[in-house]
Amino acid sequence: MNAEIYGNLLTAMAVLLLSAIIVPIAAGKRKLAGWLNFIFVSAAAAIILNISLASIFAGSVGILDLGPLGLAGLAEKSPAALALGGFRIYILVDPFAAFFMAIISFMAVMSAFYSIQYMEHYPDYGLRAYYLNFPVFVAGMIGLVTFDDLSIGFTIAWQLMTVSSYFLVRFEFREKGNVRSANKYLALMELAWAMIVGATLFINGAAPGDSIHTIVQKLSQTGAAYHYVIFGLIFIGFGFKAGIFPLGQLWLPDAHSIAPSPISALLSGVMLKTGIYGIMRTFFWMVPHGEGAHFDSFLWGVVIASFGVVTLFIGTVQSMKQSDAKRLLAYSSIGQIGYIVFATGAALLMTGVESQFVRMLGLVAIIGAVYHVLNHAVFKGLLFLTSGSVLYAAGTKDLNRLGGLIKFMPVTAVVAGIASLSISGVPPFSGFASKWTIISTSILAGSEIAFLALFGIIALFTSAVTLSCYVKFFGMTFTSAGTEWTVKRDIKEVPGTMLLPKIILTAACLVQGLVPFFYISMIAGIFRNSAGSLLTAAFGSFDAATAMSAPLLGAGIRGADGTGITTAVPAVVLGIFLAALLFAWLLKRSGGSQERVAPTWLCGYQELRDSNRYKDRNMFSSLKNFLWWTGGNVKK
């Protein structure tokens, strides 16, 4: 079984690298190259999804020791490694890694399929480099979540991911400023890499190629003072990748907004999650635990949760200020990452305290964090593909110039509406389920640790701000008015090959929102079966079915005495809403009123024109002024 996992994983990597060699040769024929890239990526993704679903649902764990001179030492439950000039690379596929592998490969397929048609609208740019770097980028991300060290394997995966994504980000290198932004991205990612690898030098007796398991043992022999340096550097390093305030603001909005949209979807939806993966792996697995371990999980929990709360607030408020659709989405990614980081930190500090009640909430919080990783990958990917479609059809992503696309692009409009409601956390769409888990746990824990209630309230307040970002994004793109005057060409709905991935992702948004308990029990299983973490033991005795189930696959939290403390059943909310909708519709029709279309009424002496329409830069101007100190302001 284990040998199969690794054989298959290496096969999938080989397929991706093969694709990087073969497809660029065919890059002259643009559509053909797109299809080839899609076929190769899907083949690799199918293999990886197969491994990861087996690992997630059957709980199979494997660690591969690619020892010197080939595939030696395939031992169960001890890392397997790959030889490289005498050094070993350990590969670990446990359910936790498998979860991230599944997200990466699923989003990679969506993005590859979308690219086929989307890349047609760059007639001035060759696609050789694009199709060379796309599979390498995916392979690098898969490597980052499976290579089980912080030195050699980590470096290879990080560099594959960073360098290939650098070339993808600077795809439109002739546009002013793009190369500069991409260079900044590359430099900062190398800095982050140096911090993480540098951190391991402080570990007593660390050698290149140590597996995480070995690092943990060596950490417990390292002076406690060094722990602050080591964990601090690793947190900042992965924080750079994930986009934590203020580090994310340095590179993320520039890089994500200039990349081609399918790549933005991967950057925001997936690549940021590798930073989250690093933070979770470090603070739940790579810490000395057990008897006599000196690791202050409360302190680190407070640090991480505080960074998370600041990130989610600042990132989202800055997002509200943007007028460039893709910059808005990029800043909003920072905000959503903030939710995940906040829940991670909150879980770390909650699971370390005395109170049984708070410890149980801590387990629920980390489930929420991982759930939000999945939800954010789906709806943010979808939103970037949507803004890509708008760019493809209307040729601009400036919200001041867009408006009124709902008539020309009905399918994209519906999809964008559902994605916007999902990210804003409106029930029963997907963002609600995970945000509910994150916010309700911190508010409930606030009864014993008061500042967590404050954090929870800030998170709740921020989701109203998130809503305003997406009211703006949706309203200024699809409704309102603008393109009649600013866009000369005929705007049409994008072709079916660009709609299909969006429809699939929309369906995922709905399913992930409607049946939260399925995902919650899956994530609880992931933590139970991923050995070696701070939480493994706690999850061993945590039965999701008794602690968190609710009717109709909804989610709830029950106290120790079995009484429900809180419940959310999105399916029931949807049912009530649909019944109310039917009633409202009947009421509207009851009077038999007629309808006719008339021009917009502006007090009778003016008609709507480009000069008197309401532009995006005016939206929420009073709130923008009130919150000017959060930064990210757009110059008038």
Place this chain on the structure above:
Amino acid sequence: MKTAYIFVNIALFLLLAPLFEGIIRKLTARVQSRQGPPVYQPYLDILKLLGKETINSADNWGFKIAPVMAFASIISVIAFLPLGSRANALSGYADVITVIYLLTLGGVSILLGALSSRNTFAMIGASREMVTMIMVEPVLAMTFILGAVKVKSLGIDATVFSVGNSGYNWSVFLMLAVYLLALQAFVGRQPFDIAEAEIEILEGPLVEYSGPGYGLFKYTKMLKQMFYAALFVAVFLPGFNTGFYAADLAIQVGFIALVFVFIALIGATNPRLRIDQAIRYYSVMILLALCAVGLSAYGI
């Protein structure tokens, strides 16, 4: 029986909301030395609007669906409210976080309608409406959270009845004061009718609406008003349990009427604020509410 409570809730709101609107209009007129319309005028307005012609400025589906969505979402919220000091059959399926998020759907529907109508005035109104929503939602949320940290539960019945079950203390009084100070903003009345501001931006988000769509929006607004008044009564005036459902309901409706008198008197005597002034006011309310939650966490 618990299922019947849901329908009683909805029927009571649908029947009484226009009456309370009528009371506000009558009282406002009296304060301003006018005769005012009869108290049943809002019923006639809604009936008339349901039959009138719709003039559609946008010709897209967003404009048509918005009033229906707004009305449906406020009805859904009302279905979850435990009126008459009794939890209904739905209380076990949602918690206060769900209700808070569901309330935003109503706001979003109004914004969708405003943005779809393509009218510049509507969009100015939408921008202001959204800002108001962002700033007052935390106060509403903290009303619930105050109870939640005390009883360690986010269930609708547990949080709403928390004052009734554990009594008043300083944090409850502070929150009660904040709720009353924010009430005009919750219901969009003077001095916080900034988003609609009839004489300034011609009813803002609703400027292009006519006929049944306008009627539904008007009705939604009346229901929303009554929801916030009923929530105040359910949370802060929980005593007076007679044990008989009908009597409890009647007492609560009486209190709701009193809250409406309060709304009308404040509304009739205060001029509208500018949006930037209002934001500063809301931020003070948010800080006070935070203090109340903090006090409550320490059991004060």
